[in-house]
Structure formats: structure tokens, C-alpha cells
Amino acid sequence: MINVVEAKKEFIRWLGRDWYTVKDIFDKIKVTSFKGMYLPLYSYTIHYNASYSCDISISSTVRIDGKDQRISSRVPHSGTVSGRVKGYAIGSDFIESYGPERVVHNSDTDSELWKAIEFVENKCVYTVTGNELENGFEVIYHNLNFDSVYDGRVRSKVHDAVERRIIEVNSGRSVTNIHFSVRTNYDIFETSQDLYRFVYVARYTYNGRGYIAFIGITDKGLECYGTRPMDFSRKKNNRKCYITALMVFFVGFVLYMFTAIINANSKFASVGLWLMICGALFALWKFLYDYISKNITARKSRIALTDLYSMYKYVDNSGAKDAFLAISSDNADFTNGFTSEDATEEINKYRALCASGVITTEEFNKISSELSKFI
Amino acid sequence: MFRKKLFSFIASMCYLIYFAGMINFISLNRIMDIVYAFAYLSIILVLFFDMLDDRIVKYGLPVSLVAFCICRFPTSLTFSSVTGILAYVIMLFMSLYPKFNQKIFFLPPILAFLSQMASISYYANRITHSGWLNAFSLSPDLFANLLVFVGVLFICLSLKDVKMESKIPVGGADSLKKAAELLRNGKMSQDEFNEIKNSIISK
Structure with a gap:
């Protein structure tokens, strides 16, 4: 049984575990729903009949005025391809219909969304035990949206089949302007109950834009997939770092090449060599740093008590408060403490809280004696 | 945190370049040279892998700074050697007691700068008898001395950002x-x- 608390913990961990997740995610996130769902897995068979047309360039050599000249001409070509595609797909119409905010679609989130749907269809394993209703999930039947199945799973296969056919028929010739139109008919069957997928679906918004995440159980344990808001300026900054490393390397290389030609023992040559080494090491360091931050630091520091308030907003949904309390005790960030400046500032904040009556004088004294150790 | 780790990386690069220049002069038959090599290698590795975990610098840096203090121990009381060892002693203190880092982080770089300038002027005087200003054009060690100064500066800037473990959660x-x-x-x-x-x- 997937425990709802564990699922929520995994969801929060997943939110803070990405290279480019926005830093203030826990401040601005608003979880609009977190529900367990049975998603029926449909089997579908799509019969397609694609008629296509294209231009084929045929080149030939003719002799004009005693000289060989290549002439290419374009010949139209058309044909039909038919076949069928079989597969399984979850009913995914809920992605658009369920939840107050529309799920954001752009090139980045769409690929993430497809990964998430594939995760639910292929990796997610679950045996129904019957007591899920006690754990706060709903049985919601979702129909398979034929268009989305065709767009996501079949269109590329039909396109491949058409291209294969054209190449088969016109081997060795270059082909341009491929157009094809497809007529389809399909059979969709709802599969037996043991092929249902059970996942928690989290719908949330960040800055008013909608996102979706699936939390399901796999062979490796709980896993979460979905779309997240991304911080592209961080992505840009990372690119800047790599470009700087490359430039240092390049300047070193140029310096080395120029001076080594004149005098191999020149000091400038060794400076150039060192610039190359530093550039390469910087790129390596930056890569390792990012990789490690993604895997270790993010988990440790982002899910910290700093985010208490914002998480509390999330916790407003029933059952998540336990998840929050469990997380804050598991992952509270006590190791990355204060510098002496931070501690002074923090004491002043607690003093203001004491003045406004949020904490008592005794509590303030306890905190300030603890914090003044750092000053 | 990124700033602290970047400073550590720059310092490690300075020490790496300096050590690579010195490696030909190290003989593993002499015990002090082994301590010297250990000090440089350990500080390079500790600072480079600061990105992995804060504990690497917390426990590793004092060890390599102790090695520095041993191999830099002044055999004669020249201005250069005394300020040099003092810089490393203060850095050792900073790495052990990060509480005072924000107040004294500028001391080791100043001492290192004075030490390196004194050493340049000493050699320049010996070589040219024409004062240390000429050292900038004459001393072959200027680049190396500058590296040590920059290395110390960036270690101190990195130590300035060290955060102490607290019972009260951050924020x-x-x-x-x-x-x-x-x-x-x-x-x-x-x-x-x-x-x-x-x-x-x-x-």
C-alpha cells in the first residue's frame, strides 16, 4: 500500500531535487489537490491508412554540345501505406479536465509530461489491496483521449512507416516535400482490473501556472514524475560558467601555441598551459558541483525548516500535516548553521517576535543564549 | 554556499600551480620535503573537494594547515618567515574556531602579502642591490609569490563564509x-x- 504520507514526502523531495528547479518553489507553490487515483490502462489498436505524396529528384547525365552535364528533374510520387499500431495507454483526459488551473504546456514541460505518462504506463507497478479508500484516494475513471494517443504514440510511427516505404520504393534518390494524410479507425478496450495503475496525482500551481505530478510505486520504491517550474536564469548562469571555462581554456591554448612555436621553454607557454589546465578543471569542478548539489545538497538544504511556512500552506490539505512534520524532523537543516553576522540578525528577528508577543521572554532568552554562542 | 565553494576552488588552483612549479625541487629523502609535499597535496585536494561536503574542509583543512605550520617553521627570524608562519597559524585558528572568522579574515592575506613582498625584496636586494621595486621586473619568483598570496586570500574568503552547526534551525x-x-x-x-x-x- 502506498502510504499517503510517504507519497507526499516523496513529492516534496522530488520538487527540490532538480538542477534547475526555481529556488523559491516552496514559497510560491500552492497544491490544489493531492489525490490517489485508479487510472485504467486501456489497450488500443489503431488501424491506419496513410496516403502520401512527395517529390523525387532524379538526376541523369546528358551530353550537350560535346560536354557531359548533369540534369536533375523532379517527379511527383504518391502511394499508400497501411498498418496497425497496438499498445497500452492510461486514460489521460484528467490532465486537462481535472483541477482549477490548466497544466502549462511548453517544449520543456511537455517532454516531462510524456516521461511522467510513460512512467505511469510502464514502470509503475501496483497490486490492489482493497483498503485504498481509507488512505484518501478516489476511484475516478478517465477515458482514453483518442487524439492524445494518436499524437503522442502513433503519429511518429506512421511517419516512420511512410518514410520507410518512400525510401524502399525510391532507393538512392533524394526525396523532398513529403505530405501525407492519414485515415484511421481504432479499437479501444478497457483492460482487466489487474492492469489498473494506482498513482497519487498532485496538481499544484506556481505563480498562478498549473503543474502536475504523479507519485507511484515501482520496483525501486516510490518515485515521482511530472512537470516543474524551471529557473532558466540559473540554466543561463550555468552556461556562462561553462563558456568562461572554455574561454580560459582557449586563451591558454592560443597563448601556448603561439609562444611554444617561438620558444618552447618560454614562461608564457607554461602560463598558457596552466590556463588550459585551470579551464578544464573549472569545467570539471562546475559539473561535479552541479551533479552533487542535485543529488545531495538540494535534498538536504532545500527541504529545511526555512520552508516551514510555505510547506504549511501545502499542509492545509488533509493528511499532509503529518508528512510535513515528518519531513521537518527528518531533514531539518541544522548542519548549515549560522555565521556570526547571520546569528546577530536572527537574534534581532526573534527579539521583534518577542516584542510582538509571538514568543515569551523565556523562550527568547533560551534562543538568544543558543545563538549568541556564534557571535 | 556556491561563493564559498568557488573561492575554495580558486585557492586550490593557485596552490596547484604553485606546487607544480615547486615539484622539481622536492626530494623525498628529506623528511621536511615530505611534510611540504603532504601539506600542498592535502590542501589542494581538500579545497578542490570542498564541493562534496562541508565536513571535508572542516576536518581536512586544519590537518593540512598544521603540516604547513611545521614545514614553514622559521629557521631564522626574518620578517618574511615570521609573517609567513603567522598567516598560517591564524588560518589554522580560523579553521578550528570559525566564530571569529568574520572579524579576522583579512589578517592572513595581509600577512601573506607582507611576507611575500619581503621575500621578493630580500632576493631582489641580494641579486641586484637596487631595491625591491626592481624586483617586479627582475624576480622570477614574482608569479609564484603572487599565487601564494592569492591562494591565502581565497582560503580566507572561503573560511569567512563557513557556517557553524546550530541547534536552532536556519530561518x-x-x-x-x-x-x-x-x-x-x-x-x-x-x-x-x-x-x-x-x-x-x-x-
Whole structure:
């Protein structure tokens, strides 16, 4: 049984575990729903009949005025391809219909969304035990949206089949302007109950834009997939770092090449060599740093008590408060403490809280004696 | 945190370049040379892998700084050698007691700068008898001396950002303030507020 608390913990961990997740995610996130769902897995068979047309360039050599000249001409070509595609797909119409905010679609989130749907269809394993209703999930039947199945799973296969056919028929010739139109008919069957997928679906918004995440159980344990808001300026900054490393390397290389030609023992040559080494090491360091931050630091520091308030907003949904309390005790960030400046500032904040009556004088004294150790 | 780790990386690069230039002069038959090599290699590795975990610098840096203090121990009381060892002693103190780092982080770079300038002027005087200003054009060691100074500077800047382990969670005051707001707006019950307050205060 997937425990709802564990699922929520995994969801929060997943939110803070990405290279480019926005830093203030826990401040601005608003979880609009977190529900367990049975998603029926449909089997579908799509019969397609694609008629296509294209231009084929045929080149030939003719002799004009005693000289060989290549002439290419374009010949139209058309044909039909038919076949069928079989597969399984979850009913995914809920992605658009369920939840107050529309799920954001752009090139980045769409690929993430497809990964998430594939995760639910292929990796997610679950045996129904019957007591899920006690754990706060709903049985919601979702129909398979034929268009989305065709767009996501079949269109590329039909396109491949058409291209294969054209190449088969016109081997060795270059082909341009491929157009094809497809007529389809399909059979969709709802599969037996043991092929249902059970996942928690989290719908949330960040800055008013909608996102979706699936939390399901796999062979490796709980896993979460979905779309997240991304911080592209961080992505840009990372690119800047790599470009700087490359430039240092390049300047070193140029310096080395120029001076080594004149005098191999020149000091400038060794400076150039060192610039190359530093550039390469910087790129390596930056890569390792990012990789490690993604895997270790993010988990440790982002899910910290700093985010208490914002998480509390999330916790407003029933059952998540336990998840929050469990997380804050598991992952509270006590190791990355204060510098002496931070501690002074923090004491002043607690003093203001004491003045406004949020904490008592005794509590303030306890905190300030603890914090003044750092000053 | 990124700033601290970047400073560590730059310092490690300075020491790497300096050490690579010195490696030909090291003989593994002499015990002091082995300590010298250990000191440089360990500081390069410790600073480079600062990105892995803060504990690497916390436990590793004092060890390599002790090695530095041993191999830099002044055999004669020249201005250069005394200021040099003093810089490393202060850095050792900083790595052991990060509480004072923000107040004294500028001392080791100043001492290192004075030490390196004195050493340049000493050699320049010996070589040219024409004062240390000429050293900039004459001393072959200027680049190396500059590297040591920059290395010390960046270690200290990195140590300045070292954070000390605390029982009070980071950002607790802000969280408490926001929780109090929620309580006032009636979005949170008194019990829930107390639960959160205790999770901050009673650790």
C-alpha cells in the first residue's frame, strides 16, 4: 500500500531535487489537490491508412554540345501505406479536465509530461489491496483521449512507416516535400482490473501556472514524475560558467601555441598551459558541483525548516500535516548553521517576535543564549 | 554556499600551480620535503573537494594547515618567515574556531602579502642591490609569490563564509513570524502553531 504520507514526502523531495528547479518553489507553490487515483490502462489498436505524396529528384547525365552535364528533374510520387499500431495507454483526459488551473504546456514541460505518462504506463507497478479508500484516494475513471494517443504514440510511427516505404520504393534518390494524410479507425478496450495503475496525482500551481505530478510505486520504491517550474536564469548562469571555462581554456591554448612555436621553454607557454589546465578543471569542478548539489545538497538544504511556512500552506490539505512534520524532523537543516553576522540578525528577528508577543521572554532568552554562542 | 565553494576552488588552483612549479625541487629523502609535499597535496585536494561536503574542509583543512605550520617553521627570524608562519597559524585558528572568522579574515592575506613582498625584496636586494621595486621586473619568483598570496586570500574568503552547526534551525524566526500571521488570520489553529513553535525552539 502506498502510504499517503510517504507519497507526499516523496513529492516534496522530488520538487527540490532538480538542477534547475526555481529556488523559491516552496514559497510560491500552492497544491490544489493531492489525490490517489485508479487510472485504467486501456489497450488500443489503431488501424491506419496513410496516403502520401512527395517529390523525387532524379538526376541523369546528358551530353550537350560535346560536354557531359548533369540534369536533375523532379517527379511527383504518391502511394499508400497501411498498418496497425497496438499498445497500452492510461486514460489521460484528467490532465486537462481535472483541477482549477490548466497544466502549462511548453517544449520543456511537455517532454516531462510524456516521461511522467510513460512512467505511469510502464514502470509503475501496483497490486490492489482493497483498503485504498481509507488512505484518501478516489476511484475516478478517465477515458482514453483518442487524439492524445494518436499524437503522442502513433503519429511518429506512421511517419516512420511512410518514410520507410518512400525510401524502399525510391532507393538512392533524394526525396523532398513529403505530405501525407492519414485515415484511421481504432479499437479501444478497457483492460482487466489487474492492469489498473494506482498513482497519487498532485496538481499544484506556481505563480498562478498549473503543474502536475504523479507519485507511484515501482520496483525501486516510490518515485515521482511530472512537470516543474524551471529557473532558466540559473540554466543561463550555468552556461556562462561553462563558456568562461572554455574561454580560459582557449586563451591558454592560443597563448601556448603561439609562444611554444617561438620558444618552447618560454614562461608564457607554461602560463598558457596552466590556463588550459585551470579551464578544464573549472569545467570539471562546475559539473561535479552541479551533479552533487542535485543529488545531495538540494535534498538536504532545500527541504529545511526555512520552508516551514510555505510547506504549511501545502499542509492545509488533509493528511499532509503529518508528512510535513515528518519531513521537518527528518531533514531539518541544522548542519548549515549560522555565521556570526547571520546569528546577530536572527537574534534581532526573534527579539521583534518577542516584542510582538509571538514568543515569551523565556523562550527568547533560551534562543538568544543558543545563538549568541556564534557571535 | 556556491561563493564559498568557488573561492575554495580558486585557492586550490593557485596552490596547484604553485606546487607544480615547486615539484622539481622536492626530494623525498628529506623528511621536511615530505611534510611540504603532504601539506600542498592535502590542501589542494581538500579545497578542490570542498564541493562534496562541508565536513571535508572542516576536518581536512586544519590537518593540512598544521603540516604547513611545521614545514614553514622559521629557521631564522626574518620578517618574511615570521609573517609567513603567522598567516598560517591564524588560518589554522580560523579553521578550528570559525566564530571569529568574520572579524579576522583579512589578517592572513595581509600577512601573506607582507611576507611575500619581503621575500621578493630580500632576493631582489641580494641579486641586484637596487631595491625591491626592481624586483617586479627582475624576480622570477614574482608569479609564484603572487599565487601564494592569492591562494591565502581565497582560503580566507572561503573560511569567512563557513557556517557553524546550530541547534536552532536556519530561518526559524521567519517561519515563526509567518506562522504567527497564519494564526492571526485564523488559518492555523493554536495547537498547530504550538507544534511548529516547539519544533523550532525545543531542539
